[in-house]
Amino acid sequence: MNSSLERYTERVEQYASRFSRFPLFLDVTMVLALIGCAFFGTQLSLPGVDRPDTGKSLEVMLGLSCFVLLKYRTHTRTVVVVVAGVTIAAIARGYLLTPMLLAPLLAAMYWLAVLCDRRTVRVYALVVTVALLTVNLFSDGMRDLSPVLTVIGPVFWMALPLVGGSLARLRGDYLEAVKARAEHAERTREEEARLRVTEERMRIARELHDVVAHHLALANAQAGTAAHLSRSNPEQSRKILDDLTGTTSAALRELKATLGLLRQDDRPKGEGLDPAPGLARLPELIDSYRLAGLEVVVHQEGVRRPLTPGVDLTAYRIVQEALTNVAKHAPERAAHVGFTYADSRLLVTVSNDGPAAATAANGTSGGFGLRGMRERAQSIGGDLCAGPRPEGGFEVTTALPLQPSAAVEGESP
Numbered sequence: 001m002n003s004s005l006e007r008y009t010e011r012v013e014q015y016a017s018r019f020s021r022f023p024l025f026l027d028v029t030m031v032l033a034l035i036g037c038a039f040f041g042t043q044l045s046l047p048g049v050d051r052p053d054t055g056k057s058l059e060v061m062l063g064l065s066c067f068v069l070l071k072y073r074t075h076t077r078t079v080v081v082v083v084a085g086v087t088i089a090a091i092a093r094g095y096l097l098t099p100m101l102l103a104p105l106l107a108a109m110y111w112l113a114v115l116c117d118r119r120t121v122r123v124y125a126l127v128v129t130v131a132l133l134t135v136n137l138f139s140d141g142m143r144d145l146s147p148v149l150t151v152i153g154p155v156f157w158m159a160l161p162l163v164g165g166s167l168a169r170l171r172g173d174y175l176e177a178v179k180a181r182a183e184h185a186e187r188t189r190e191e192e193a194r195l196r197v198t199e200e201r202m203r204i205a206r207e208l209h210d211v212v213a214h215h216l217a218l219a220n221a222q223a224g225t226a227a228h229l230s231r232s233n234p235e236q237s238r239k240i241l242d243d244l245t246g247t248t249s250a251a252l253r254e255l256k257a258t259l260g261l262l263r264q265d266d267r268p269k270g271e272g273l274d275p276a277p278g279l280a281r282l283p284e285l286i287d288s289y290r291l292a293g294l295e296v297v298v299h300q301e302g303v304r305r306p307l308t309p310g311v312d313l314t315a316y317r318i319v320q321e322a323l324t325n326v327a328k329h330a331p332e333r334a335a336h337v338g339f340t341y342a343d344s345r346l347l348v349t350v351s352n353d354g355p356a357a358a359t360a361a362n363g364t365s366g367g368f369g370l371r372g373m374r375e376r377a378q379s380i381g382g383d384l385c386a387g388p389r390p391e392g393g394f395e396v397t398t399a400l401p402l403q404p405s406a407a408v409e410g411e412s413p
Helices: 001-017 023-042 057-071 075-091 099-115 117-139 147-229 236-266 279-291 310-328 356-364 368-379
Strands: 294-302 334-340 343-352 383-388 394-401
Touching: 023 057, 023 368, 057 075, 057 099, 057 368, 075 099, 075 117, 099 117, 099 147, 117 147, 147 236, 147 279, 147 310, 147 368, 279 294, 279 310, 279 334, 310 334, 310 343, 310 368, 310 394, 334 394, 368 394
Parallel strands: 294 334
Antiparallel strands: 334 343, 343 394, 383 394
16 A cells, blocks of 8 residues: 555656646646535435435535635645534534545645644544544434444545655655755765865975976076186086076976876876976986085985885975975085985985074075975875974974875875
8 A cells, every 4th residue: 555655646746746836726726626526525425315405505615615725835734624624514414424525634634744743743633533433423424334334434534645645745855855965965076176176286386386496496506606607617617507408408397297287188198297206316306406516415224115106206305395495595505315214104304504594594484395395294194394403404304104095195296
């Protein structure tokens, strides 16, 4: 019975949805159909039982009670009381209790089950059903039937709209819940998309900052050194200018590779893009600074281990940015780079010597440099500390995991 009721309810909802744009037309049609059912119900009687003579007044009241159903959306309980009162009065006067006669009341009970809370539905259903049973047991129209049939009929017919209305309400609640979940999922997707866009912008900004700041600082240092040596050592100045050309070419190459990441969807994967730099290119990086007049000493402790691409790139970029800050701000043209391989972490240290004033400038005027280094380290599960050294100078220390988790590694720039 439940499956048939569900199919019936779905069909009613389908038809109702087609006319949802014309609710008044749908309601008037329903009222006219119920008036026809009620009138036909007043014409039925058991064999050998005469129809009651009420002077048509009760039939008119049944018809008028159907018009009350037009207010079922706003005055549901009042509609049930009025229709139930008229229906019970008709049965008490001797009309045969049939589904046709009960049609207006069944419609009112259906909308009660759809629109009202469960406690209200139970109370009204119990009161109306008991009233119908009581009147039906003593009605002249049912005197030839057994008391069992007299009781089963009203209970069965009253149960149908209540069950159908409850199923319709549950289905409506389910659809509302599905709609709410869909809206929540849509908002979540939009927020996640915005977050991903923001993260991607930050990654691109870090890459551009590292590439541009490093090569421009290096080119500036080379140009200044060449200008200083142009008179005293023309050969050395010419060599530095030749290296300056290589520095600018490398800057353009890395800038093209970084911006090319934005166009990966427009070309085959990896076409025209250089691989991301790593510690394998550290000697090249150190040589470029040495040519610019910065002495860099590199030392290593522990057994070198293979690094994941994210850790390798992060370590390289941090060393690059730290050396760029030394070249830009430190008066002492010397820096120390250290790598310590521990059990689960790689400790990278970049330091320089210098007076306190220069140290303060090195630590505060870097702008986005220190922030970018810290963000890089945190993006793969590491941490970074930067600050003045007690003996003078500035030091950047970062601890990077040798094997970051897959979730964190996927977020690395």
